[in-house]
Amino acid sequence: MSVYLRPDNLEEALDALRCRPLTVLAGGTDYFPGRVGRPLDDDLLDLTGIAALRGIADEGGYWRIGALTTWMDLVRADLPACFDGLKDAAREVGGVQIQNAGTLAGNLCNASPAADGAPNLAALEAEVELSAADGVRRLPVTDFLTGNRTTALESNEIVTAVLVPKLPGAAASAFLKLGARRYLVISIVMIGIVLVPDGGTVGNARIAVGACSPVTRRLPALEAALNGRPLDAALGEAVSAETVETVLTPIDDVRGSAGFRMDATLTMLRRGLSDMGRRIGAGA
């Protein structure tokens, strides 16, 4: 008979993981779909009894998003505009049923190339907090995600939080998703954008693209090209094929061709940036 552990505190959970390999369970929205028609006989460590892991807290220099924070918790949270893109991503994760159960941390641990949360978390330069019985470490999201369905998580570790460094209040963000239907759709391309204005220009641009590489990728050359540009509707003109094609490695699959993904990425980047440039420029 398999084991099902559901501790109410983190220490107990970490202690259990130190002793034996366990499959860690939170919202269940990736665990169960992976086992249709198969026995549910994994040894499980269910974190959902640990109330302290849920919720979003202001910790001074950063926002702490507890590992059990659901997409809906995020949508309902009162957060600055740099989270708007991440909230838009949250609204696109499955249906409301999944938003009510699935967690941001679980989305990262599942490490799908099309993880809806990854682009904006990468653009926010979020870090993942990994806890083990013998200590805690932090990794940038882009280092935590190591490949298609692989992460830097060790078997004795639990992701306990996602930490988002604070940005100036004027920082803005956006999320763009391309899919073949309106709801419940796995992305063909996703874009996460965070722009920190400096007066009427881009002070700091961070851009990440999902579903076009094994992991979400930042676009450093494009970010560099954007810095210092005026915030207006021409912002998208900074996008060039070279700034994107050297970074992304899209594939052909049932949702779209590699060439189309690259092509759509350029269009979405141009639109997303010009739209933000117009919006922020008008407000500045």
Added chain:
Amino acid sequence: MNIAAAATKLTVNGEAAALRSPPATRLAEALRSELGLTGTKVGCDAGDCGACTVLLDGEQVCACMVPVAQAAGRDVTTVEGLARDRALSDLQAAFLRHGAAQCGICTPGMLMAARDLLDRNPSPTEREAADALGGVLCRCTGYRKIVEAVLDVAGSQPCAEPETHVRPAAAVGARIARLDGTPKLTGDEVFGADFAPPDALTLRVIRSPVARGRFETGDLAAFRQARPGIAAVLTAADIPGSNAFGVYPVGKDQPVLADRIVRYRGEAVLAVVGNSAAVAALRDEDLPVSWHEEEPVVGVEGAAASGAAIVQAGRDGNVLARGRVVKGDIERGFAEADFVAGGEWRTSFVEHAYIEPEAGWARRIGDRLEIHVSTQSPYMDRDETALILGIGEEQVRIVPTACGGGFGGKLDLSVQPLVALAAWTLGVPVRCTYTRPESMASSTKRHPAAIRARAGCTAEGTLTAFEFHGDFDSGAYASWGPTVADRVPVHATGPYVVPHVKNTSCAWLTNAPPSGAFRGFGVPQSAIANEALLDDLAGQCGIDPLAFRLRNAIRKGDETSSGQVLEHSAGLADCFEALQADWDRERAEAERINRAGGPLRRGVGVAGMWYGCGNTSMSNPSTMKIGISAEGQVTLYNGAMDMGQGPNTIMPQIAADALGVPVERIANIAGDTDRTADAGKSSASRQTFVSGRATQIAGETLRADILRLANVGPAAALEIGDGRIVLRDGDAERTLDLRAMARDAEGDVLAADGTFDPPTEPLDADGQGVPYATYGFGAHLAVIDIDIELGTVKVQRIVAAHDVGRAINPTLLEGQIHGGVAQGLGLALMEEYVPGRTENLHDYLIPTFGDIPPIDTILIEDPEPLGPYGAKGIGEQALIPTAPAIFNAVHHATGVRLRHAPALPHRVREALLAVQEAGHT
């Protein structure tokens, strides 16, 4: 802290409950199996369909993804918790009123998602409603009536009360609410997976992981003996009768369990039977089977290639069937043409994606076998199962459960012979429910088509010639491949007068899932080609596309490609004319929008359709019976299976008027082969037309019998009361004492049946004859916005006009049209089944709440004298023109002709780029 052994305490629908299932068990499973709350439906076990939506502490979640342990101490509300004191809640009542439930399998999920919304936001907008319900898939309704119901209960979009008390002779035509609707809203409805006797064993099918190959089984007896909970592992050798099934009387070619050779991925190989826990603990790879994979035959090109492997011995060249319709002189037709248009098109495998996977159970009672199953075809199930078991047809009884969507996919056998074989052999009840991946891998599909066609017309825009060839990928077994091969050439010209025609088809065997029946039998595919050609010709002539169609539309007195002269009920031109005002307005609006430039372009397209009701040149009778008991209960013995499309409602409506009693007096016995006669299959848009007419005949016969017994005139009014019938004819009043009459086996003292077989004539070698007794006609207008930089197409509006002969129940008809539009939209834009790759409802995309635009329905009534009160079919008709109208709208917006369905964004973008590049060179 290991809670593996403890019971889970929680509150369910306001009452304390304890669940003993292991803590990792899906809450949906525990609610159903432990608490008997089978209103929570399981459609996918993967959070893709939302049918299992419940409220957990007031928030909607998929109960298939909540481990029982996480429900500890929490408050769960299921659909059974919505009605209070047996009265429908306002929300449920609104669903019933609007026809928001068809088959009813998604309804509990929709209701719970709506409850969650309304508890937070009592007056939502349409957008908010769609966002909240967007996690539940529906395959029947096209979502429009669901959103109407939610907005109605919120007070923002009221709807007229349905007609509940309908006078005699006024039921036909009335918008009465679905008569079988209430249990679909309360969770009481029993679908295929919702009940089996407590002692039933569970059957699990082991399926081929390879598309083509051979296999050997190891020591199955040792496998079984090592597992105490496993009662049997059944193989092909255990089948006492014929290990072959198929929908035609001859040419049955599909094994129930494969015998050493497998021909498609997902083919059934072994059936493991045991207690539910032992069966659930198995992995496919536990079974001692060794596989020898061979290079599969893929696609029609692969099947036709020289030196191609043979899919079925004896089918040299991999040809399953050919079809042909030739009229006039095709060369002369093109010689007379001033303009010619041509092209090639491809479509993909399309999955039925009913939200209820195949399910049922069987038990042996003495020398008889009883099968309870979700099906579209009880009598065919009975006859085929008898052949497989080697027993008499009368030894098999099919008791259909409610059917959670069919669309053609539940015509063929699935679980029936497997549970029958196991129950017959083991002598205990046996149940089987397919998983979603299993359902998708093993069940039939819409035939992928490779089409080459051209058409010609005069400078004035009169069609002169039409030539078509379609190759159809029929997969590994015959199923309905021959039907597609027959139907397509008859219909491929479209509903237009063409003097010179040459339409041919070929169905090919490949190592793919069998392609079978799917709403339209190949005609939705061929319509994409013929309606594109009409637009291209209209463009060459400089004639408006709608005017071009009106000019060529087939009308009464015209001759079809098959040489059949239409004598009645041909309302196609009326359908086109009904679109004219919207057409003019929408085309002008598109022009205005597109003048602004930018990446978003508006397009407006139109397409027509026709579709023969009933089987092609084959007898397809239906018999319906009406009885009156000694107590005065009127019963309709209704073998026309309701899979959501409505025979449980419209047949009583017809019966009521034919007999002359109020519809609420009629009880409906649905499709039990021991109690109802053979009404034929629910397919080919035949039930309203064929069984409807049989019902009318039964009702009129019974009425005539009663009038004769009472010796009153034909105008007499009947009042059927407790134990008597009172007849009033002018001043005369007579009473028949029912209790004094002899009772039959059903307890009826008066009964009559009616049989109708639509008159057809065989097709000759050139496809000339009378293939159908009547045709449905229709036309759709599609308004789309296309993003030319991203290749995305968003349908903004559909106007659907259909000649239905007579609208028996306009609400149900609208529901059929909405659902057909939704499936046509899916065919056009997103649905593509790839064996081994899209065997779930997140990789295989069907339209969601946000994909279906407002749909205006226009019902044209050009009565069909053979039909009941003039009615004919709508089920398949509604789907056919949608995809071509959308593609024509894309062409209008961009000048690009889409030739590959589904038009996924990458295909659209690539087509746009190809045209741009061609323009530059």
